[in-house]
Amino acid sequence: MIYIGAEVIVSPLGDNAEDNWQAISANRSGIALVPSAGFNGEDIHLARIAALNGSLRFQQLVVKALSTLVAKIDASIVSSDRTMVLISSTKGALDDNINDQFSETNVAVQQQLGLAHLPMVISNACISGVLALNAAGNMIKNGQFEHVIVVGCDLASDFVLYGFQSLFAVSDKPCAPFDAARNGITLGEGSGAVLVSGTKSVFKDPPLELLTGTSANDANHISGPSRTGEGLVRSVLKTLRYNDVSGDEIDFISAHGTGTIFNDEMESIAFDSMNLSHIPLNSLKGYYGHTLGAAGVIETTVSMQMIRNGMLLESLGYLNNGVSRPLNIITKNTRASLKTVLKTASGFGGGNASLLIRKI
């Protein structure tokens, strides 16, 4: 069995998973209006971490998440040559060094944590986090490592904000995934971390099970989702088949739900075509914004917290159905016993990825 646990989130809502849960279970959002943040000096909604200042913000955030994680596991495994660290990120420390966005962080993380191996960076746009979690599980199954720490991290930099502004993809209010009035993303920043391991005893709190999933490309467009959800459907169906899990067993879907017209519509078509549209579903972008390479890890850790706390979390920002195939979107926090959770992600480059988390 592949275990997943010791989850950590560093976000505008707190520096650990417990503080984050306090905030989001009270339906508090990390999104705020930031004056003059836009390219033309417009006020923009962003989920930025106010306390994260100065240079090397990316490195600070990665190290903070990892140090918090180490306190939740048997610390002696950290320096083992059977332990690997995967960093999932799109733009890394671009603000510090545009020509080499990861080396300095990798070296610093290796030194500060005393790792046997240099961390490896997985950079696949918005599916990076889910892909890294799957890679972690696969590396353990394959016998390459016994423990893999996955840390997803990205910053809400001007670079990315101006880029999404140039695509007219930034929401003029806090993003509203799947809602009729949605009109784009809200950028967020943060870091999520988990330990994936083949050994249960290295976790201080009981872990959950990771059923590693798959990725699939849309083969359709580099910066727009497929209209049919082809890649998402292929990824989810393969993930279910590999793990011998049927659609009826899924208790909750943690969707990608960016809040753009086309992404959310694509997801509704994909889930409908797989007969999964009745399953309770949310997007966490209304709490954290879109944290890009960190999103898959942050949203998986929140799903784990939902399982642990027995609660379906409201999909913040959703009021009225805005997709052509209605989904069972969670409109208020609801007590529920959750056993099996599906996490999906889709992104630029046509990538789609999915995984399952199961209560043991």
Next chain:
Amino acid sequence: MSVITAYCRLTEDVCAVNGEVKLRRNVALEDSWFKQIYRHFDFSYPKFYKMDKLSQAGFLASELLRKINPGIMGYGDDEIALLFANRSSSAETDQRFKDSYTSNSAPSPSTFVYTLPNIVIGEIAIRNKWYGENMFAVLPKFAPDFYKNYAQILTSSDSKAVLCGWLEVTAGNTDVFLFTVEEKEGGTEFSEENLFRLLETAATH
């Protein structure tokens, strides 16, 4: 057995397939080096001209591999995995995008969409209608064990072939090495040693 069935190398001035030089850069021409290759082989894919250099490199090398190894088109549309890596992510395009908004003009959307290293995977997937597994890693240097280990993971599930790529394309450096890995009897064994050897010799024959 996993074997390397074909390989393509692009450097600053040489384009080689399976160790044989196919074209050398003509510095007298106005065309960029990648356009010279595109024209020389009579490729016809207008979207090439919209791509950034990283995607152009991946497109050219994957097309050349298709030519020499047409067998890879015989797999199911989700049976070919794309396993890519480089050192500098999309730094060259990132700098161009940053220049677009720091030089008194507006951020360029057509440049922004290429500011992710995995876009080249998307371009190759679109071109070939490949719906398989994707992975892009940023590594300090070419690492044969990365390809060996992860290709093994991919082929132990649904993937029957893996198109692997090292794509380092920066302002002053072109270091591209694409190769196909398939399950076959006989041929160049997919080993770390052979990968190093092919990388070193691929452009010098």
